[in-house]
Amino acid sequence: MPELTLHFAPGACSRVTLIALETLEVAFNTELVIFMQGAHKSPKFKQLNPSSKIPVLVADGIPISQNIAILTWLDACYPNAQLLPKSNTPMERAQLLSQLARFPSDLHPLVSRIRVPHFFCDLPGGPERVLSMATQIMREQLEPIEQKLARQPWLAGQQWSVLDAYLHWVWFRITGAGFDATDFPYISAHYSKTLAMPAVKRAIAREYEAETYLESKGLNPTFLNPKQLD
Ligand SMILES: N[C@@H](CCC(=O)N[C@@H](CS)C(=O)NCC(=O)O)C(=O)O
Incomplete structure (x- = not known):
């Protein structure tokens, strides 16, 4: 070990x-x-x-x-x-990594722009614009995740995986910065479920x-x- x-x-x-x-x-x-x-x-x-x-x-x-x-x-x-579901073929592994990489590659940069927009543009009115654009793109990115969680309990299917830990962190960060959760009841419920995990x-x-x-x-x-x- x-x-x-x-x-x-x-x-x-x-x-x-x-x-x-x-x-x-x-x-x-x-x-x-x-x-x-x-x-x-x-x-x-x-x-x-x-x-x-x-x-x-x-x-x-x-x-x-x-x-x-x-x-x-x-x-x-x-x-x-x-921590990740088992992959039986190289293609299954590729699909899984593609899902996992979406968090650091696609969602994390939006989390940063929502939380600290002034790090990305310091012109007058710039941070507000960065925040509103990033929020809009984040909503688009979260939509398929919301739809998936309407059909299954966890992102990889029936079993929890670190994909769910990543979504937990994204949701924690953006809702903590005032992101409107109203249109994402399944992601909200998923977050509550993760909070209850030991x-x-x-x-x-x-x-x-x-x-x-x-x-x-x-x-x-x-x-x-x-x-x-x-
Ligand atoms: N792609 C990296 C991102 C890591 C990252 O951005 N970490 C942030 C904290 S959430 C950090 O250390 N920021 C310090 C800085 O950028 O100065 C990963 O997925 O590990």
């Missing part, structure tokens, strides 16, 4: 990996990355991930960055846990502990709150 350390921050997309690790019930350490101190831009962190982004999972001293790489690696190491509760408890620490030190990145835009 490799020694595992997850570099994470509360609320960040590292939650997806955190949920996967909690699902596996393996022993792992966590390392809180303090954005407000620029820890992710330090030379030490850049050796783990030159992109200066979390999550990074260090396994026996070897860093893996990018959620998709971490999740597929964990799935390969612990196949019985079924692995998700444990992941959130770890984040809560980290957030409490950051707050006590005045290091909570409140600038990430889009309500403070004006």
